[in-house]
Amino acid sequence: MPVKKTIAKRIRQAEKSEQYNRHYKSMLKTSIKKVLAAQDKTTAEPLLRAATAVIDKVVTKGVIHRNKGANQKERIQRYFSKLS
Numbered sequence: 604m605p606v607k608k609t610i611a612k613r614i615r616q617a618e619k620s621e622q623y624n625r626h627y628k629s630m631l632k633t634s635i636k637k638v639l640a641a642q643d644k645t646t647a648e649p650l651l652r653a654a655t656a657v658i659d660k661v662v663t664k665g666v667i668h669r670n671k672g673a674n675q676k677e678r679i680q681r682y683f684s685k686l687s
C-alpha cells in the first residue's frame with residue numbers, strides 16, 4: 604500500500620488510462636487488419652476510410668504518437684494502391 608495519497612491516486616489514474624488506451628488500440632488494430640484482409644478495392648475503400656478516421660481519432664486522443672499514426676495511414680494506403 605502506498606504511503607502518500609498522491610502515489611495512490613497516480614496508480615488509480617494509470618490503471619484507468621491503461622484500460623482507456625487498450626480499448627482504442629484494440630479498435631485501431633482491428634480496423635487496420637480489416638483493410639489488410641480486403642481482397643479488392645471495392646470492399647477495401649470504405650474500410651480504408653473507416654481505418655483512417657480511427658487512426659485520426661486515436662492520435663487526437665493521444666493514445667499513439669502522430670508520426671506513428673501517419674506511418675500507419677501510409678502503410679494501409681500503399682496496400683490499397685496495390686490492390687486491383
